[in-house]
Amino acid sequence: MDEEYVEAVLSLVEQVPAGRVTTYGALAAAVGSGGPRQVGSVMSTYGGPVPWWRVVHADGTPAHADDGEAVALLRAEAAPLRPSGRVDMARAMWWPDEADPSGPGLSVPSGGMPR
Numbered sequence: 487m488d489e490e491y492v493e494a495v496l497s498l499v500e501q502v503p504a505g506r507v508t509t510y511g512a513l514a515a516a517v518g519s520g521g522p523r524q525v526g527s528v529m530s531t532y533g534g535p536v537p538w539w540r541v542v543h544a545d546g547t548p549a550h551a552d553d554g555e556a557v558a559l560l561r562a563e564a565a566p567l568r569p570s571g572r573v574d575m576a577r578a579m580w581w582p583d584e585a586d587p588s589g590p591g592l593s594v595p596s597g598g599m600p601r
Contacts, residue, residue: 498582
């Protein structure tokens with residue numbers, strides 16, 4: 487996988503504030519290439535050092551491969567969760583266009599993210 491792409495994705499994930507989440511698709515759009523699956527691949531391979539639990543599926547479902555650790559970490563950060571364990575996306579979504587554009591390797595579209 488391209489090192490520049492990996493760094494761009496991880497840099498954005500590092501900027502997601504505690505108690506907020508973003509999606510695989512929003513990250514892919516902000517980086518400007520790839521798609522949700524490519525971002526998922528980056529997260530599964532290289533995402534350990536960043537707050538990986540803040541990246542969820544578009545429907546608010548946290549990462550599955552962690553035996554509930556993502557939900558526990560989101561709860562600890564007071565992220566708004568629904569009774570189902572999914573994140574309340576209307577309240578918790580952080581868009582990558584809120585990122586600090588001076589961050590390393592970022593390429594945030596000038597028009598921002600579609601909402």
